[in-house]
Amino acid sequence: RLRVLSGIQPTADSFHLGNYLGALRQWVRLQDTHETFYCVVDLHAITVEQDPKVLLERTRRSAAQLLAIGVDPARSALFVQSHVPEHAQLSWVLECQTGFGEAGRMTQFKDKAAKQGSDHASVGLFTYPVLMAADILLYQTNAVPVGEDQRQHLELTRNLAQRFNSRFGKTFVMPEPFIVKDTAKIYDLQEPTAKMSKSAATGNGLIELLEDPKRSAKKIRSAVTDTGREVRFDREEKAGVSNLLTIYSALTERTVAELETAYEGKGYGDLKKDLAEVLVDWVTPLQESVQSYLDDVAELDRILAAGAHRAREVASATLASVYERIGFLPAG
Ligand code: TYM
DSSP states (O other), X not given: OOEEEEEXXXXXXXXXXXXXXXXXXXXXXXXXXXXXXXXXXXXXXXTSOOOHHXXXXXHHHHHHHHHHHTOOTTTEEEEEGGGXXXXXXXXXXXXXXXXXXXXXXXXXXXXHHHHHOTTTSOHHHHHHHHHHHHHHHHTTOSEEEOOGGGHHHHHHHHHHHHHHHHHHOSOSOOOEEEOOGGGSOOBOSSSTTSBOOTTSSSGGGOOBTTSOHHHHHHHHHTOXXXXXXXXXXXXXXXXXXXXXXXXXXXXXXXXXXXXHHHTTTOOHXXXXXXXXXXXXXXXXXXXXXXXXXXXXXXXHHHHHHHHHHHHHHHHHHHHHHHHHHHTOOOOO
Protein backbone atom coordinates (compact mmCIF):
# COMPACT_ATOMS: atom_id res chain seq x y z
CA ARG A 1 0.00 0.00 0.00
CA LEU A 2 1.12 3.52 -0.71
CA ARG A 3 2.06 5.60 2.29
CA VAL A 4 0.60 8.83 3.61
CA LEU A 5 2.00 11.13 6.26
CA SER A 6 0.69 14.41 7.55
CA GLY A 7 1.00 16.58 10.63
CA ILE A 8 -0.78 19.32 12.52
CA GLN A 9 0.51 21.79 15.10
CA PRO A 10 -0.83 21.74 18.66
CA THR A 11 -0.80 25.53 18.85
CA ALA A 12 -4.43 26.26 19.71
CA ASP A 13 -7.06 24.93 22.09
CA SER A 14 -9.06 23.81 19.09
CA PHE A 15 -8.57 22.95 15.45
CA HIS A 16 -10.57 25.13 13.07
CA LEU A 17 -12.79 24.44 10.14
CA GLY A 18 -10.00 25.27 7.68
CA ASN A 19 -7.80 22.56 9.21
CA TYR A 20 -10.64 20.09 9.04
CA LEU A 21 -11.86 20.72 5.51
CA GLY A 22 -8.45 21.48 4.03
CA ALA A 23 -6.62 18.52 5.51
CA LEU A 24 -8.04 16.41 8.33
CA ARG A 25 -11.03 15.15 6.41
CA GLN A 26 -8.63 13.74 3.84
CA TRP A 27 -6.57 12.14 6.60
CA VAL A 28 -9.61 10.15 7.63
CA ARG A 29 -10.54 9.10 4.10
CA LEU A 30 -7.05 8.05 3.08
CA GLN A 31 -7.08 5.41 5.80
CA ASP A 32 -9.28 3.30 3.51
CA THR A 33 -6.71 3.12 0.76
CA HIS A 34 -3.28 3.94 2.21
CA GLU A 35 -0.93 3.09 5.03
CA THR A 36 -1.25 6.21 7.16
CA PHE A 37 1.01 8.06 9.61
CA TYR A 38 -0.34 11.10 11.39
CA CYS A 39 1.52 13.23 13.87
CA VAL A 40 0.93 16.07 16.26
CA VAL A 41 3.95 18.22 15.52
CA ASP A 42 5.05 19.56 18.87
CA LEU A 43 8.62 20.20 17.67
CA HIS A 44 7.19 22.59 15.09
CA ALA A 45 5.03 24.26 17.73
CA ILE A 46 8.04 25.51 19.72
CA THR A 47 9.39 27.51 16.77
CA VAL A 48 7.29 30.25 18.36
CA GLU A 49 7.01 30.80 22.10
CA GLN A 50 4.81 28.30 23.96
CA ASP A 51 3.80 28.01 27.58
CA PRO A 52 4.97 24.52 28.64
CA LYS A 53 1.80 23.59 30.54
CA VAL A 54 -0.42 24.81 27.73
CA LEU A 55 1.62 23.00 25.09
CA LEU A 56 1.30 19.71 26.94
CA GLU A 57 -2.44 20.16 27.33
CA ARG A 58 -2.90 21.13 23.68
CA THR A 59 -0.91 18.13 22.49
CA ARG A 60 -3.40 15.80 24.17
CA ARG A 61 -6.33 17.88 22.99
CA SER A 62 -5.01 17.67 19.44
CA ALA A 63 -4.77 13.90 19.61
CA ALA A 64 -8.28 13.70 21.09
CA GLN A 65 -9.66 15.81 18.25
CA LEU A 66 -7.97 13.64 15.64
CA LEU A 67 -9.47 10.51 17.17
CA ALA A 68 -12.89 12.14 17.41
CA ILE A 69 -12.98 13.14 13.75
CA GLY A 70 -12.13 9.60 12.73
CA VAL A 71 -8.40 8.93 12.79
CA ASP A 72 -8.50 5.25 13.68
CA PRO A 73 -5.55 4.01 15.75
CA ALA A 74 -6.17 0.47 14.51
CA ARG A 75 -5.40 1.61 10.96
CA SER A 76 -3.17 4.66 11.43
CA ALA A 77 -0.04 5.30 13.41
CA LEU A 78 -1.14 8.34 15.42
CA PHE A 79 1.78 9.81 17.33
CA VAL A 80 3.47 12.83 18.81
CA GLN A 81 6.45 14.07 16.82
CA SER A 82 8.81 14.43 19.82
CA HIS A 83 8.23 10.76 20.70
CA VAL A 84 10.07 9.80 17.53
CA PRO A 85 13.57 11.29 17.86
CA GLU A 86 14.41 10.42 14.24
CA HIS A 87 12.48 13.52 13.12
CA ALA A 88 14.98 15.87 14.75
CA GLN A 89 17.89 13.67 13.67
CA LEU A 90 16.97 13.59 10.00
CA SER A 91 16.13 17.26 10.11
CA TRP A 92 19.74 18.08 11.00
CA VAL A 93 21.08 16.09 8.05
CA LEU A 94 18.63 17.78 5.68
CA GLU A 95 19.47 21.22 7.06
CA CYS A 96 22.98 20.58 5.87
CA GLN A 97 21.62 19.99 2.34
CA THR A 98 19.49 23.14 2.34
CA GLY A 99 20.71 26.44 0.97
CA PHE A 100 20.40 29.47 3.21
CA GLY A 101 18.72 31.41 0.44
CA GLU A 102 16.48 28.50 -0.41
CA ALA A 103 15.14 28.43 3.16
CA GLY A 104 14.88 32.20 3.15
CA ARG A 105 12.47 32.10 0.20
CA MET A 106 9.78 30.22 2.14
CA THR A 107 6.85 32.62 2.24
CA GLN A 108 5.43 31.37 5.55
CA PHE A 109 8.79 32.01 7.18
CA LYS A 110 8.96 35.47 5.66
CA ASP A 111 5.45 36.34 6.84
CA LYS A 112 5.96 35.03 10.36
CA ALA A 113 9.41 36.56 10.70
CA ALA A 114 8.13 39.91 9.46
CA LYS A 115 5.41 39.83 12.12
CA GLN A 116 7.88 39.04 14.90
CA GLY A 117 10.80 41.16 13.78
CA SER A 118 14.07 39.48 12.82
CA ASP A 119 15.55 39.79 16.32
CA HIS A 120 12.65 37.85 17.79
CA ALA A 121 12.11 35.24 15.12
CA SER A 122 13.95 32.05 16.11
CA VAL A 123 16.37 30.03 14.00
CA GLY A 124 13.87 27.19 14.45
CA LEU A 125 11.27 29.22 12.60
CA PHE A 126 13.75 29.50 9.74
CA THR A 127 14.46 25.77 9.60
CA TYR A 128 10.83 24.77 10.22
CA PRO A 129 10.21 23.66 6.61
CA VAL A 130 13.27 21.39 6.71
CA LEU A 131 11.90 19.64 9.80
CA MET A 132 8.67 19.21 7.87
CA ALA A 133 10.63 17.64 5.01
CA ALA A 134 12.18 15.25 7.53
CA ASP A 135 8.70 14.30 8.82
CA ILE A 136 7.66 13.36 5.31
CA LEU A 137 10.82 11.71 4.00
CA LEU A 138 11.34 9.52 7.08
CA TYR A 139 8.26 7.48 6.18
CA GLN A 140 9.01 7.04 2.47
CA THR A 141 5.76 8.91 1.97
CA ASN A 142 3.92 8.87 -1.35
CA ALA A 143 1.18 11.38 -0.60
CA VAL A 144 0.86 14.27 1.85
CA PRO A 145 -2.67 15.55 2.52
CA VAL A 146 -2.47 19.28 3.33
CA GLY A 147 -4.11 22.59 2.53
CA GLU A 148 -2.89 24.95 -0.18
CA ASP A 149 -0.74 26.94 2.26
CA GLN A 150 1.67 23.99 2.60
CA ARG A 151 2.35 23.62 -1.13
CA GLN A 152 5.64 25.51 -1.07
CA HIS A 153 6.91 23.39 1.82
CA LEU A 154 6.08 20.28 -0.18
CA GLU A 155 8.04 21.67 -3.11
CA LEU A 156 11.07 22.17 -0.85
CA THR A 157 10.65 18.62 0.47
CA ARG A 158 10.71 17.27 -3.09
CA ASN A 159 13.79 19.31 -3.92
CA LEU A 160 15.60 17.99 -0.86
CA ALA A 161 14.64 14.39 -1.64
CA GLN A 162 15.84 14.78 -5.19
CA ARG A 163 19.10 16.41 -4.12
CA PHE A 164 19.85 13.80 -1.49
CA ASN A 165 19.03 10.94 -3.85
CA SER A 166 21.22 12.23 -6.63
CA ARG A 167 24.12 12.99 -4.33
CA PHE A 168 24.09 9.89 -2.10
CA GLY A 169 22.06 7.34 -4.07
CA LYS A 170 18.34 6.66 -4.06
CA THR A 171 17.24 6.90 -0.44
CA PHE A 172 13.90 8.70 -0.36
CA VAL A 173 10.59 8.19 -2.10
CA MET A 174 9.47 11.33 -3.94
CA PRO A 175 6.34 12.59 -2.13
CA GLU A 176 3.37 14.18 -3.90
CA PRO A 177 1.13 16.83 -2.35
CA PHE A 178 -2.44 15.61 -1.90
CA ILE A 179 -4.42 18.83 -2.06
CA VAL A 180 -8.16 18.69 -2.71
CA LYS A 181 -8.84 21.70 -4.87
CA ASP A 182 -12.36 22.57 -3.69
CA THR A 183 -11.42 22.81 -0.02
CA ALA A 184 -7.68 23.56 -0.30
CA LYS A 185 -8.25 27.04 1.07
CA ILE A 186 -11.12 27.88 3.40
CA TYR A 187 -11.53 31.61 3.88
CA ASP A 188 -12.12 33.82 6.88
CA LEU A 189 -15.86 34.47 7.34
CA GLN A 190 -15.30 38.17 7.98
CA GLU A 191 -12.62 38.65 5.35
CA PRO A 192 -13.39 36.09 2.65
CA THR A 193 -10.28 36.82 0.59
CA ALA A 194 -7.92 35.86 3.46
CA LYS A 195 -7.47 32.27 4.59
CA MET A 196 -9.21 31.15 7.75
CA SER A 197 -6.49 31.19 10.38
CA LYS A 198 -6.13 31.50 14.10
CA SER A 199 -3.88 34.50 13.63
CA ALA A 200 -6.62 36.67 12.06
CA ALA A 201 -7.31 40.05 13.65
CA THR A 202 -10.56 38.95 15.30
CA GLY A 203 -11.93 35.50 16.00
CA ASN A 204 -15.21 36.28 14.28
CA GLY A 205 -14.16 34.85 10.96
CA LEU A 206 -12.82 31.64 12.49
CA ILE A 207 -14.89 28.55 13.30
CA GLU A 208 -13.23 26.53 16.04
CA LEU A 209 -14.34 22.93 16.33
CA LEU A 210 -14.38 23.07 20.13
CA GLU A 211 -15.97 26.47 20.69
CA ASP A 212 -19.58 26.78 21.86
CA PRO A 213 -21.64 25.69 18.83
CA LYS A 214 -23.97 28.64 19.44
CA ARG A 215 -21.02 30.92 18.90
CA SER A 216 -20.15 29.16 15.64
CA ALA A 217 -23.77 29.49 14.47
CA LYS A 218 -23.69 33.19 15.21
CA LYS A 219 -20.44 33.64 13.30
CA ILE A 220 -21.95 31.94 10.26
CA ARG A 221 -25.09 34.04 10.43
CA SER A 222 -22.99 37.19 10.53
CA ALA A 223 -20.53 36.11 7.83
CA VAL A 224 -19.65 38.85 5.35
CA THR A 225 -21.40 38.43 1.99
CA ASP A 226 -22.09 41.04 -0.71
CA THR A 227 -24.84 43.45 -1.66
CA GLY A 228 -26.41 41.08 -4.21
CA ARG A 229 -28.99 38.46 -3.34
CA GLU A 230 -28.36 35.53 -5.64
CA VAL A 231 -26.84 32.41 -4.04
CA ARG A 232 -24.24 31.59 -6.65
CA PHE A 233 -20.63 30.36 -6.57
CA ASP A 234 -18.39 33.12 -7.91
CA ARG A 235 -15.04 33.53 -6.22
CA GLU A 236 -14.41 36.99 -7.76
CA GLU A 237 -17.78 38.66 -7.32
CA LYS A 238 -19.11 36.71 -4.35
CA ALA A 239 -16.17 35.62 -2.23
CA GLY A 240 -18.20 35.33 0.99
CA VAL A 241 -21.09 33.37 -0.50
CA SER A 242 -18.68 31.12 -2.40
CA ASN A 243 -16.84 30.30 0.82
CA LEU A 244 -20.12 29.44 2.56
CA LEU A 245 -21.12 27.23 -0.36
CA THR A 246 -17.78 25.44 -0.24
CA ILE A 247 -18.18 24.76 3.48
CA TYR A 248 -21.81 23.73 3.12
CA SER A 249 -21.04 21.39 0.24
CA ALA A 250 -18.12 19.77 2.07
CA LEU A 251 -20.10 19.18 5.26
CA THR A 252 -23.15 17.72 3.52
CA GLU A 253 -21.70 15.98 0.45
CA ARG A 254 -24.15 17.97 -1.66
CA THR A 255 -22.50 19.54 -4.70
CA VAL A 256 -22.26 23.31 -5.02
CA ALA A 257 -24.50 23.10 -8.11
CA GLU A 258 -27.17 21.26 -6.11
CA LEU A 259 -27.01 23.91 -3.42
CA GLU A 260 -27.29 26.73 -5.95
CA THR A 261 -30.46 25.13 -7.28
CA ALA A 262 -31.83 24.51 -3.80
CA TYR A 263 -31.37 28.19 -2.88
CA GLU A 264 -32.77 29.65 -6.07
CA GLY A 265 -35.19 32.39 -5.12
CA LYS A 266 -34.05 32.31 -1.50
CA GLY A 267 -31.66 34.75 0.15
CA TYR A 268 -28.33 34.73 1.92
CA GLY A 269 -30.16 34.62 5.26
CA ASP A 270 -31.65 31.21 4.46
CA LEU A 271 -28.31 29.87 3.31
CA LYS A 272 -26.59 31.01 6.49
CA LYS A 273 -29.33 29.78 8.78
CA ASP A 274 -29.27 26.30 7.23
CA LEU A 275 -25.50 26.09 7.17
CA ALA A 276 -25.36 27.14 10.82
CA GLU A 277 -27.69 24.24 11.61
CA VAL A 278 -25.62 21.75 9.60
CA LEU A 279 -22.52 22.86 11.44
CA VAL A 280 -24.08 22.67 14.90
CA ASP A 281 -25.44 19.17 14.17
CA TRP A 282 -22.01 18.00 13.13
CA VAL A 283 -19.93 19.66 15.80
CA THR A 284 -22.09 18.87 18.86
CA PRO A 285 -21.52 15.08 18.92
CA LEU A 286 -17.93 15.67 17.83
CA GLN A 287 -17.30 17.74 20.95
CA GLU A 288 -18.76 15.01 23.14
CA SER A 289 -16.45 12.51 21.54
CA VAL A 290 -13.40 14.74 22.07
CA GLN A 291 -14.37 15.06 25.72
CA SER A 292 -14.68 11.31 26.15
CA TYR A 293 -11.14 10.82 24.84
CA LEU A 294 -9.90 13.53 27.21
CA ASP A 295 -11.67 11.87 30.12
CA ASP A 296 -9.38 8.86 29.74
CA VAL A 297 -5.92 10.33 29.45
CA ALA A 298 -4.24 7.02 30.29
CA GLU A 299 -5.86 5.37 27.29
CA LEU A 300 -5.08 8.38 25.08
CA ASP A 301 -1.42 8.22 26.07
CA ARG A 302 -1.38 4.48 25.36
CA ILE A 303 -2.71 5.09 21.86
CA LEU A 304 0.01 7.67 21.25
CA ALA A 305 2.71 5.38 22.62
CA ALA A 306 1.61 2.57 20.32
CA GLY A 307 1.55 5.00 17.38
CA ALA A 308 5.06 6.18 18.17
CA HIS A 309 6.26 2.62 18.40
CA ARG A 310 4.86 1.82 14.96
CA ALA A 311 6.26 5.06 13.53
CA ARG A 312 9.74 4.38 14.91
CA GLU A 313 9.96 1.05 13.13
CA VAL A 314 9.78 2.86 9.82
CA ALA A 315 11.61 6.03 10.83
CA SER A 316 14.61 4.27 12.33
CA ALA A 317 15.14 2.18 9.20
CA THR A 318 15.15 5.29 7.01
CA LEU A 319 17.48 7.16 9.34
CA ALA A 320 19.90 4.22 9.44
CA SER A 321 20.19 4.21 5.68
CA VAL A 322 20.65 7.99 5.61
CA TYR A 323 23.44 7.81 8.19
CA GLU A 324 25.15 5.07 6.26
CA ARG A 325 25.02 6.96 2.98
CA ILE A 326 26.26 10.15 4.54
CA GLY A 327 29.33 8.29 5.80
CA PHE A 328 28.69 8.26 9.54
CA LEU A 329 30.65 5.58 11.37
CA PRO A 330 28.14 3.00 12.68
CA ALA A 331 27.80 3.07 16.47
CA GLY A 332 29.30 -0.19 17.73
P1 TYM B 1 -1.04 23.61 10.44
O1 TYM B 1 -0.95 23.00 11.79
O2 TYM B 1 -0.92 25.09 10.33
O3 TYM B 1 -2.40 23.21 9.73
C1 TYM B 1 -2.82 21.87 9.64
C2 TYM B 1 -3.43 21.62 8.28
O4 TYM B 1 -4.54 22.50 8.04
C3 TYM B 1 -4.41 23.10 6.77
N1 TYM B 1 -5.07 24.43 6.80
C4 TYM B 1 -6.00 24.83 5.92
N2 TYM B 1 -6.56 24.24 4.86
C5 TYM B 1 -7.50 24.92 4.18
N3 TYM B 1 -7.92 26.17 4.51
C6 TYM B 1 -7.39 26.81 5.58
N4 TYM B 1 -7.81 28.03 5.91
C7 TYM B 1 -6.39 26.15 6.33
N5 TYM B 1 -5.65 26.48 7.43
C8 TYM B 1 -4.86 25.42 7.69
C9 TYM B 1 -2.92 23.20 6.54
O5 TYM B 1 -2.61 23.32 5.18
C10 TYM B 1 -2.44 21.88 7.13
O6 TYM B 1 -2.53 20.85 6.18
N6 TYM B 1 3.52 22.82 8.58
C11 TYM B 1 2.23 22.19 8.84
C12 TYM B 1 2.31 21.02 9.79
C13 TYM B 1 3.25 19.95 9.39
C14 TYM B 1 3.10 19.00 8.35
C15 TYM B 1 4.23 18.15 8.40
C16 TYM B 1 2.11 18.79 7.38
C17 TYM B 1 4.44 19.64 10.02
N7 TYM B 1 5.01 18.58 9.43
C18 TYM B 1 4.41 17.09 7.50
C19 TYM B 1 2.29 17.73 6.49
C20 TYM B 1 3.43 16.91 6.54
C21 TYM B 1 1.32 23.23 9.46
O7 TYM B 1 1.76 24.19 10.02
O8 TYM B 1 0.00 22.92 9.45
